[in-house]
Amino acid sequence: MAEQRRDRxxxxxxxxxxxxxxxxxxxxxxVFHTIIVFSLFLHFAGHNAPGxxxxxxxxxxxxxxxxxxxxxxxxxxxxxxxxHLLLGAGVLLVTGTALTSLVLGNALLEHHTWELDxxxxxxxxxxxxxxxxxxxxxxxVGVIAALIEALVAEPxxxxxxxxxxxx
Amino acid sequence: MIWVLVIHVVVAAVAAMLGSRLCARVxxxxxxxxxxxxxxxxxKASDAHDGTPIVQHRxxxxxxxxxxxxxxxxxxxxxxxxxxGIGVLVMAYASQYFDDEEGLGRFTxxxxxxxxxxxxxxxxxxLLMIFVFWELTSxxxxxxxxxxxxxxxxxxxxxxxxxxxxxxxLALLAGLILLRISxxxxxxxxxxxxxxxxxxxxxxxxxxxxxCFTKSAQVPFHGWLPGAMSAPTPVSAYLHSATMVKAGVFxxxxxxxxxxxxxxxxxxxxxxxxxxxxxGGYRALRQxxxxxxxxxxxxxxxxxxxxxLGAGExxxxxxxxxxxxxxxxxxxxxxxxxxxxxxxxxxxEISELSGLRRAMPVVAVTAAVGGASMAGIIGLAGFLAKxxxxxxxxxxxxxxxxxxxAVFVGASALTAAYTVRFLVGAFxxxxxxxxxxxxxxxxxxxxxxxLVIPTVVFGIADGWATTLVADASGALDDKAATFxxxxxxxxxxxxxxxxxxxxxxxALYAIRRPIxxxxxxxxxxxxxxxxxxxxxxxxxHGAARVVGVIQPGSLPLYLAxxxxxxxxxxxxxxxxxSGLPADRVFAESPLQTAVVGATMVAALLLALAQRRFAAxxxxxxxxxxxxxxxxxxxxxxxxxxxxxxxxxxxxxxxFVLRHLTSRFKAPQLSGAxxxxxxxxxxxxxxxxxxxxxxxxxxxxxxxxxxLTARSYSEADGSNVVNVTLVDFRxxxxxxxxxxxxxxxxxxxxxxxxNRGSDGSDLGRPAASTEDAHG
Numbered sequence: 001m002a003e004q005r006r007d008r009x010x011x012x013x014x015x016x017x018x019x020x021x022x023x024x025x026x027x028x029x030x031v032f033h034t035i036i037v038f039s040l041f042l043h044f045a046g047h048n049a050p051g052x053x054x055x056x057x058x059x060x061x062x063x064x065x066x067x068x069x070x071x072x073x074x075x076x077x078x079x080x081x082x083x084h085l086l087l088g089a090g091v092l093l094v095t096g097t098a099l100t101s102l103v104l105g106n107a108l109l110e111h112h113t114w115e116l117d118x119x120x121x122x123x124x125x126x127x128x129x130x131x132x133x134x135x136x137x138x139x140x141v142g143v144i145a146a147l148i149e150a151l152v153a154e155p156x157x158x159x160x161x162x163x164x165x166x167x
Numbered sequence: 168m169i170w171v172l173v174i175h176v177v178v179a180a181v182a183a184m185l186g187s188r189l190c191a192r193v194x195x196x197x198x199x200x201x202x203x204x205x206x207x208x209x210x211k212a213s214d215a216h217d218g219t220p221i222v223q224h225r226x227x228x229x230x231x232x233x234x235x236x237x238x239x240x241x242x243x244x245x246x247x248x249x250x251x252g253i254g255v256l257v258m259a260y261a262s263q264y265f266d267d268e269e270g271l272g273r274f275t276x277x278x279x280x281x282x283x284x285x286x287x288x289x290x291x292x293x294l295l296m297i298f299v300f301w302e303l304t305s306x307x308x309x310x311x312x313x314x315x316x317x318x319x320x321x322x323x324x325x326x327x328x329x330x331x332x333x334x335x336x337l338a339l340l341a342g343l344i345l346l347r348i349s350x351x352x353x354x355x356x357x358x359x360x361x362x363x364x365x366x367x368x369x370x371x372x373x374x375x376x377x378x379c380f381t382k383s384a385q386v387p388f389h390g391w392l393p394g395a396m397s398a399p400t401p402v403s404a405y406l407h408s409a410t411m412v413k414a415g416v417f418x419x420x421x422x423x424x425x426x427x428x429x430x431x432x433x434x435x436x437x438x439x440x441x442x443x444x445x446x447g448g449y450r451a452l453r454q455x456x457x458x459x460x461x462x463x464x465x466x467x468x469x470x471x472x473x474x475x476l477g478a479g480e481x482x483x484x485x486x487x488x489x490x491x492x493x494x495x496x497x498x499x500x501x502x503x504x505x506x507x508x509x510x511x512x513x514x515x516e517i518s519e520l521s522g523l524r525r526a527m528p529v530v531a532v533t534a535a536v537g538g539a540s541m542a543g544i545i546g547l548a549g550f551l552a553k554x555x556x557x558x559x560x561x562x563x564x565x566x567x568x569x570x571x572x573a574v575f576v577g578a579s580a581l582t583a584a585y586t587v588r589f590l591v592g593a594f595x596x597x598x599x600x601x602x603x604x605x606x607x608x609x610x611x612x613x614x615x616x617x618l619v620i621p622t623v624v625f626g627i628a629d630g631w632a633t634t635l636v637a638d639a640s641g642a643l644d645d646k647a648a649t650f651x652x653x654x655x656x657x658x659x660x661x662x663x664x665x666x667x668x669x670x671x672x673x674a675l676y677a678i679r680r681p682i683x684x685x686x687x688x689x690x691x692x693x694x695x696x697x698x699x700x701x702x703x704x705x706x707x708h709g710a711a712r713v714v715g716v717i718q719p720g721s722l723p724l725y726l727a728x729x730x731x732x733x734x735x736x737x738x739x740x741x742x743x744x745s746g747l748p749a750d751r752v753f754a755e756s757p758l759q760t761a762v763v764g765a766t767m768v769a770a771l772l773l774a775l776a777q778r779r780f781a782a783x784x785x786x787x788x789x790x791x792x793x794x795x796x797x798x799x800x801x802x803x804x805x806x807x808x809x810x811x812x813x814x815x816x817x818x819x820x821x822f823v824l825r826h827l828t829s830r831f832k833a834p835q836l837s838g839a840x841x842x843x844x845x846x847x848x849x850x851x852x853x854x855x856x857x858x859x860x861x862x863x864x865x866x867x868x869x870x871x872x873x874l875t876a877r878s879y880s881e882a883d884g885s886n887v888v889n890v891t892l893v894d895f896r897x898x899x900x901x902x903x904x905x906x907x908x909x910x911x912x913x914x915x916x917x918x919x920x921n922r923g924s925d926g927s928d929l930g931r932p933a934a935s936t937e938d939a940h941g
Contacts, residue, residue, distance in 0.1 A: 047884035050803040052892060058811035065818045087908050094904045098897065127883050129893040132900075136893075139904045144815060146911040150918040151822040 028066050035063035043137055044130075053133035057140025064141065068148050083149055086142030093135030097128060168223045168237040168290055171207050175200045175283025179276040186272015194262035197275045201254025201282050208247040215244050220356075220642070222292075231295060232353025238292040240642035242488070245635070246289035246417060249495045253409045254282045256614035260503055261401040263610035264510060274314050278402070281307035285410045289417060292354045294343040297418070301339060301382070304411050305332040311406060312398040324394035327699055331391045335381025339418075342374030358425045372429045375422065376436065383415030383469045386443040390699050393462040400506030403458065408465050408498035413491065416469060420476040420487060424644045427479025433565060436477025441574045443470025448581025452588065452675070453686045457505045457515040460589050461498070464541070467582060468494050474571070475556050481646035482559035488640040489552035489632070489652060493625075496618050497537040497549060501589075503615035504534040508593055510611060512604040517592035521600040529612055531594045536619045538590045540626065542583040542672060543665055547626035550665070551652040553579065558661040576664050576671075583672020588679070629654040727846050734853040741856045748863035758799050766792030774847075777831055779824055787817040804888040 039059035046052030178200040186193050214221055220240035227234050239247070258278075265271060284303035291297045306329070313325030347353050349367035352360075379385075384392035395407050406412070419436060426432050447467025454460035472494065476487035507530050508523065509515050524531045540549030560572040625632040633651040641648030656662050675682065754760045766789055773785035790813035797806035874895060875887050884890040892900050 046886060046889045047893075048886050050807055050886065052804070052886065052889040054892065055804065055807050055811060058808065058815055062811060062815050062818070065815065083911070087911060091904065091908055094901055098901050129882070129884070129890075129897075132897065133889070133893050136900065136904055139907055143907050143911040144819075146915050147819050148822065150915040151819065151826075 028069075032063050032067050035066070036060055039063065039137075043133065046133060047127065047129060053136035054140055057137040058144075060137070060141045061144030064145055065148065068152060081145075083142050083146035086138050086145055090135045090138030090140075090142055093131055093138065095135075097132040097135065101128070168207070168221075168239065169225060169235055171203050172283050172287055174203045175279055175286065179279040179283070182279055183272045183276035186270075186275055190267035190271060191262050191265045193271055193275045194258045194265075197279045198255055198258040198262075200279045201251045201258060204247055204251030204282070204286050205255060208244055208251060211239065212244060215239055215241055232293060232347065233295040233299075234293050236292040236296065236354060237287075237290040238354075238356050239290050241638040242420070242640065242642040243290045245488070245492060245639040246413075247286065249413075249492065250282065250285045250289060250410050253405060253495065253499045253618075256503075256617060257401050257405040257499070259610055260404070260506070260614040261399075263608045264399065264401055264506055270314065270316075274311065274399075277307045277310045278405070281311065281406065281411070285414070288414055292356050294347060294353055294355065297355070298336070298340050298343055301378075301414060302333075302336050304406075304414060305329060305336055305382075308332070308395075308402075308406055308411055311402045312395045314399055314402070315397070318397070321397040324391070324397045328391040328395050330703070331381050331388055331699070335378040335388065337378075338374045338381075339378025342371045342376075342378060345371035345374065355421060358422075363425055363429065368426070369429045369431055372422075372426045372432050373435065375418070375426075376432070376439075379415035379419050379473070380439055381415070383412050383419075383473060384443075384466050385415075385439045385470060385473060386446050386466075387698070389443060389447065389466045392466055393459055396456075396458045396462045400458070400502060400509065403462075404499045404502035404506065407462065408502050409495040412465065412469055413472075413495065416472045416476060416491060419473055420484065420491070420643060423477050423479035423484065427477070433478060437474050437565070437567075437571050440470045440472075440474025440477060441571060441578065443467065444474065444578040445470075445574060445581065448578050448585060451585035452581065452679075453683060455517045455592075457508065457517065457520075457589065457593055458502075460517075460585060460592070461501055461505060464582070464585055464589070465498060467578065467585075468498065468541075471556075471575070471578065474575070475559070478559075478563065478565060479644075480559065480563055480565070481640075481644045482562060482650055483556070484644050485636060485640040485647040485650045486552060486555035486559045488643070488647070489548075489555055489636045492636065492639075493540060493548040493552045493622070496621050497540040500533060500537040500615045500618035500622070501541070503611070503618075504530055504537070504593070507607045507611045507615065511607045512602050514602070517588075518597060519600060519602060520593055521595075521597040521602050523602065523604070524594040524596075526604060527607060527612075529616055530607065533612070533616045533619050534593060535590060536622055538586045540622045542586040543579060543669060545665075546623075546654070548622045548632065549626070551626060551629060551632055551654070553668075554656060554661055554665055555650070555652055557664050558656075558659075561661055561664075572664075576668050579665075579668035580671030580675060583669045584675035584679075587672065587676040591676075627654060723843070727842070730846055730850050734850050737857050738849065738853040741853075741860055744860075747856070747859060751859050751863045753859070756799065759796065762792055762795045762799065777833070779827060779829055779831060780821075782831070783817055783820040783824065786820070787813050790816075802888075804886065 039056040042051035043056035182197045223237045225235040284300045288300035309329040315321045350361045381388040451463035540547040543553040637648040769788040776782040794809035878887045878890045882890045882894040
C-alpha cells in the first residue's frame, strides 16, 4: 500500500507538481506556438492537401496537452479559452454553416466557392466548407481541452484527494 | 383562420412576458385571443351559412397529408362560438378569480395556447392536424391542471390526465392513420365522397373511439376528470366542461355520419356512452364536494353526448348538437358558480354551506337556471335538447334502442337528482351553520350570469334555437337540418318520458338518505382513479424488476453481451458458408506483414501487461501499427489522423493514470478471465474472417472512384478525404461533431460526479467551479 502511494505521488510530481523545469518550459513555450501555427496551416491546407479541421484540431489539442504539463501557471491560464466556449462556438459554426445553405434555398451543406484576388499574393480560393471545417476544428480542440480540464485536477484538489485517503 | 391561431400564439407569448408585471390583469391581455375567434366567427358567419364551408389552406408537409387546412362549416362555426365565447367569459372571470400570485404569466399563456389549440381542433380538416391540435390540448391541460405545482395532489392529477389522454391520443393517431389507409383520404371533408368499410376501417373506428373516450372521460377512462378538479376553477369551467372534454364528443359527431355503419361503432358509443351516463350520475349522487359533484355530472353528460351523437342517425345528430351547445353553456356557468362559492366562502363542502341563497341572490338564480337546464326543465335550452334526444331515440331503428332509451331516461332521472342535490347543497340551509363569506366581485358573477341569457332565450324562442341547431347539425348530415325543437311538444311519449325523468329525479332526491346508506353499505367502491394508481404502480414495479435483472451495472458484462451478440451471427454465417473465398488476400506486401506482425506482438503484450503505464504505451503502439498500415496504403489523411489520435489519447490516459494504482490486479487463471479470453477470441476470429471474406467477396463498385472524380469538379477540393468529410458526407460530420461534444460533456460530468462523491471537490479553485455554472 505504501509503495502504491509513493507510486501515485511520483506520477503527480512528474506531471503537475514539483519544481518547474526551466528548460522544458521554455522549449515547450516556443514549440507551442509553432504547433498552433502548424495546426492552422493544416487546417487551411486541408481542402486540397492532407489536413483539415479534424486533423488540425488534434494537432492543436496535442499542443495544448504539452502546454498543460508545463508546471508554471494555473491550469485555467494554460488553456486560455474555456472549453465550453470552444465546444459551443464549434457546434454553432457547424450547424450554422449547414443551415445557412438550407436557408438560402440550397440543399443542406451545399457549399459555395469564392475566388478572391489579393494584390501581390495572387488569387486565393475559398469555399464555405471552410467555416464548417473551422467548426470541426473548434469542437476537437474543445473536447481535448474539456478532457484535460476534467482529468487534470488542480494540484490542490489532487492533494486533498490524497490526504483524505485512509492510508 | 390561420391568423386567428397566430394571434393566439402571439398573445400567449405576450401574456407569458407580462404575467409578472400585470398580475391578474394579464387575463385582459389574454382575452384578446378568444375574442379574435369570436370576431372571426361573426365576420364569417354569413359566408358559412351559404352552405359552402369556408376553406383555407396552406401547405406544411403535403407528403404526409399534414397541412394547415381549415374547413369552417356551420358545425365548426358553432364550436367556434362556444370555444371563443366561453373563452372570453372565462378570461374575464379569471381576472377576478385569481389574486396576484406567482406563475400567472405561465398560466395565462397556457390557457391561451389551449384556446388556440381548441380553435384549431374544431376547424382543422387534415386528420393529422386534428391529432396535432388534440395533443396540444392534452399538453396544455397538463400544465393547467398542475398549476398549483407545490401540491402533490395537483401534480398527480395532472400526470394522470396526461397519461390517460396521452395514451388515448396514441390510439387516436393509429386510428386516424388506419382510417387514411382504408379510405385513401387524409382529410375529414374527403370522407364524404368515399365508401367506408372493411376490417381496417373497423379497427380504425375502434382506435379512434378509444381516443375519444379517454379525452371525453368515458367509463372506464373517466378517472382523470374528477382528479382534474384540483385545477383552478376557470380551468375546470373552460377545459373540463365546455371545451376540451368536448373534443372527443366533437370528433365522434364529425365521424359518426361516416363511420356509424361500421360493426363496432354503435355498440361502443351506445354501450360506453350510456354506461358512463349512469355511472357518472350515480357517483355524482354521493359527492359532498360541489365541484366533484359537478365533475361527475359532467362525466355523466359526456356519456350522454357520446351515446346520442355516436348513433349517427340524422335525428340524433340534430339532438346531440343541441345537447352539446346547451351543455357547454350551462355547465360553464355552473362551474363558475362553484368558483364563486369557493372564492367567497373558502369551502365547497355541502355540509358547510348555508344561507348563500340570501347572501348572493344573483348567483343563486344563475345556478338555478343552469341547473334547471341541466335537469331538463321546460322553458330552457336543456329541455329542448333532451326532448329532441328522447324523440330521436324513440324513432331510431338501431338494434337494442329500446333498452338504450330506458337507460337514457333512467340516467336523466339521476341527472335531475344530482342537480337538486347540487342546488340545495350550495344554496340551501344547513341547521346551525352560518357560513362566513365575503361578497363576490362583479366580474365573477357577470360571466356566469351572462351565460344564463342564451339558456333562457333559446329555451323559449324555439324557432331561433331550431335554426341554429339545424344549421350546425346540417353540416354533419344534410337530413339533420329538417328537424325542429319545440317549446311545447304536446303530450307525446317523449314529453311523458321527460316528465318521468324529472319526476324520477325528484323522487330519487326525496329518498336520498336510504340511497346514501345503500351507497355507503356497498363500501368504498374502487374507482377508476384507484385502478389507475394501482396500474401505474404495477408498471413501475415491474419495470424496476426487469431493469434490475437486465441492467446489473457491470460494464464488463455489458461489453461481453454486446460483443457476443454482434459477432456470433457473422461468425456462424461465415462458418456455415463454403468457408474462406478462393481468391483471398492475406497481405499485399511484405511490409504489411511485418507491420501487422509487430502490432500483434504489441497487442499480445498488452493483454499480459501488469503495469498500467506499460499497457497504455502498448495500446499506443497498436494504434501506431494501424497508422503505419495507412501510410503503406498511401492514405496520408487517415495516417495523420490515427497518429494524432493515438498521441493525444496516450497523453490523456496518462492524466487518468495518476488517479489509479500503477499495477493491475495480479492476473490469475479464473473462470471469469477464461470467459473474457473466450469473448476476445470470438471477436478476434470473427473480425479476421469477416475482413478476409468481405474484401474478397466485394460485389458493389467502390465509391472512391466516383468521389475522387467529383471531388474537384463539384466541391473545389482536391483532398478527397476532406471533401468527403465536409461536403459529400457533411451531414455525418455534423452528427459526429455533436457526438464528440456530448461525449466531452459526459466525461466532464462523470469525472466531476465521482470527485464530488468522495468529498474531494472542496479543494477545487473558484475558476473551475465557475466553469461548471457557465
